[in-house]
Amino acid sequence: xxxxxxxxxxxxxxxxxxxxxxxxxxxxxxxxxxxxxxxxxxxxxxxxxxxxxxxxxxxxxxxxxxxxxxxxxxxxxxxxxxxxxxxxxxxxxxxxxxxxxxxxxxxxxxxxxxxxxxxxxxxxxxxxxxxxxxxxxxxxxxxxxxxxxxxxxxxxxxxxxxxxxxxxxxxxxxxxxxxxxxxxxxxxxxxxxxxxxx
Numbered sequence: 001x002x003x004x005x006x007x008x009x010x011x012x013x014x015x016x017x018x019x020x021x022x023x024x025x026x027x028x029x030x031x032x033x034x035x036x037x038x039x040x041x042x043x044x045x046x047x048x049x050x051x052x053x054x055x056x057x058x059x060x061x062x063x064x065x066x067x068x069x070x071x072x073x074x075x076x077x078x079x080x081x082x083x084x085x086x087x088x089x090x091x092x093x094x095x096x097x098x099x100x101x102x103x104x105x106x107x108x109x110x111x112x113x114x115x116x117x118x119x120x121x122x123x124x125x126x127x128x129x130x131x132x133x134x135x136x137x138x139x140x141x142x143x144x145x146x147x148x149x150x151x152x153x154x155x156x157x158x159x160x161x162x163x164x165x166x167x168x169x170x171x172x173x174x175x176x177x178x179x180x181x182x183x184x185x186x187x188x189x190x191x192x193x194x195x196x197x198x
Contacts, residue, residue, distance in 0.1 A: 006056045010063025015071070023068040027135050030064030035128045037061065042118045062190075069094070 018026055040054035073090050105127070109120035 002012075002052070002056055003059045007059040007062055010060040011067055014063040014065075015067035017064065018068040018071040023072040023139075024135055026064045026068040030061040030068070031132050033061035033064070033145065034058050035125055035132075037136050038121050038125045038128065042121050045117070049165075066098075122170060 014026065014030075037054040037058035041058075044050040044054065070091065073094055074087050105124070108123060112123060143167060144169040
């Protein structure tokens with residue numbers, strides 16, 4: 001629960017920061033922080049307060065990464081907005097890739113946990129390090145757009161109405177799916193113990 005709360009707050013703040021600071025820098029800070037937190041989770045497994053602290057800090061780091069990536073992908077050259085259809089296509093493929101990464105990461109984590117509880121975290125460290133390399137080597141200016149680019153482009157009434165409706169559906173779908181996934185992830189361990197699954 002603490003993770004979800006911290007992630008929600010940090011994502012809102014991360015979105016604001018991505019409009020003020022270079023997005024590549026925010027993504028790298030978040031990713032390096034994730035690596036540090038993963039190392040902390042490996043080293044302090046027996047110290048519950050530190051373990052939970054690193055867990056929550058990793059959620060703050062995610063709040064820097066995700067909004068900055070979305071903002072970066074929404075701009076054509078780091079400053080100007082992409083055309084709506086182009087931005088929709090790019091963000092759609094990103095969201096599919098992100099969710100496939102989440103699913104495969106959880107699957108890999110579950111499979112490798114059997115070997116040793118620290119193995120999934122080590123995989124996460126390697127994946128985060130690869131992410132750092134990708135962000136550094138990616139072309140394009142991941143900077144915050146100038147103030148003029150933040151102004152909403154002129155659109156006709158139909159497009160605005162559909163956009164508002166779409167945003168509401170997306171928010172409802174995200175909240176619902178997060179609730180369902182959260183129930184599975186956070187209650188499964190208790191259910192497994194109750195069913196005497198080893």
